[in-house]
Amino acid sequence: xxxxxxxxxxxxxxxxxxxxxxxxxxxxxxxxxxxxxxxxxxxxxxxxxxxxxxxxxxxxxxxxxxxxxxxxxxxxxxxxxxxxxxxxxxxxxxxxxxxxxxxxxxxxxxxxxxxxxxxxxxxxxxxxxxxxxxxxxxxxxxxxxxxxxxxxxxxxxxxxxxxxxxxxxxxxxxxxxxxxxxxxxxxxxxxxxxxxxxxxxxxxxxxxxxxxxxxxxxxx
Numbered sequence: 001x002x003x004x005x006x007x008x009x010x011x012x013x014x015x016x017x018x019x020x021x022x023x024x025x026x027x028x029x030x031x032x033x034x035x036x037x038x039x040x041x042x043x044x045x046x047x048x049x050x051x052x053x054x055x056x057x058x059x060x061x062x063x064x065x066x067x068x069x070x071x072x073x074x075x076x077x078x079x080x081x082x083x084x085x086x087x088x089x090x091x092x093x094x095x096x097x098x099x100x101x102x103x104x105x106x107x108x109x110x111x112x113x114x115x116x117x118x119x120x121x122x123x124x125x126x127x128x129x130x131x132x133x134x135x136x137x138x139x140x141x142x143x144x145x146x147x148x149x150x151x152x153x154x155x156x157x158x159x160x161x162x163x164x165x166x167x168x169x170x171x172x173x174x175x176x177x178x179x180x181x182x183x184x185x186x187x188x189x190x191x192x193x194x195x196x197x198x199x200x201x202x203x204x205x206x207x208x209x210x211x212x213x214x215x216x217x218x219x220x
Contacts, residue, residue: 002085004085004086004088004089005061005065005085007089008057008061008088008089008092009061011057011089011092011093011096012054012057012058012061012092012096014096015053015054015057015095015096015099015100016054018099018100018103019050019051019054019099019103022103022107023046023050025107026046026050026103026106026107027046027106028045028046029043029044029045029046030043030044030045030046030049030050030102030106031043031102031105031106032044032049032052032102034113036184037181038112038113038114038180040105049102049106053095053096053098053099053102054099056095057092057095057096060088060091060092060095061088061092064084064088067140067141068081068084068140068141071138071139071140072139073136073137073138073139074138076136076137076138077136077138077140077141079136080131080134080135080136083130083131083134083135084131084135084141086127086131087127087128087130087131090123090124090127091124091127094120094123094124097120098117098120101113101116101117112180114176114177114180114183114184115177115180116177117183118173118174118175118176118177118180118183118187119174119177121170121173121174121187122170122171122172122173122174122175122176123170123174124170125166125167125169125170125173125190125191126166126167126170126171127170128166128170129162129163129164129165129166129167129168129169129170130163130167131163132159132162132163132166133159133160133163133164134163135155135159136152136155136156137149137152137155142155142159142162143158143159143162143195143198143199143202145158145199145202145203147202147203147205147206148202150206151206151209153205153209154202154205154206154209157201157205158198158201158202158205161197161198161201162194162198162201165193165194165197165198166194168190168194169190169191169193169194172186172190173186173187173190
């Protein structure tokens, strides 16, 4: 077992242990979801609420491990394996953080959820951007459009831009904690904009590369 996988399992175990320790202090029906305004609008039985996040984290670790090994372009994933493994750890840490926030709220300690969530989301988006900048063409990780999957050049250029955009989105989202009432819309706007710009850019680069190839062929 590699150390990154071990760290992920330790984080999952931390979530399980925390749930068990706090079990006597939690209500039988727990708040599990909050609306845009930060008000609770979803509930779960205690047993399900306590097990949901650890199980989700375990499934995510399994899926990421599986996908990285069955990808036809696995050799490309191996070129950014360090960044890939680190992202999985950060993703699991993010869900552990959400789990702990949920437990704290349900212990009767209310707080402004947005002010605690937006910095964590900002950090997650920054880590996505860092991963995108390092990825090489594959079928499971990255900005997968028909044009990026068709060309290493289009893939690389798109992911340089996409990585930068997601990093900027992370910074903007982190500062949304200053205006929690509008935080959700800031989050949604930055992520959608980053995704759309990256997709459109991949098409534009693909067309540009095709024109270059045609010109090169004509001159031969």
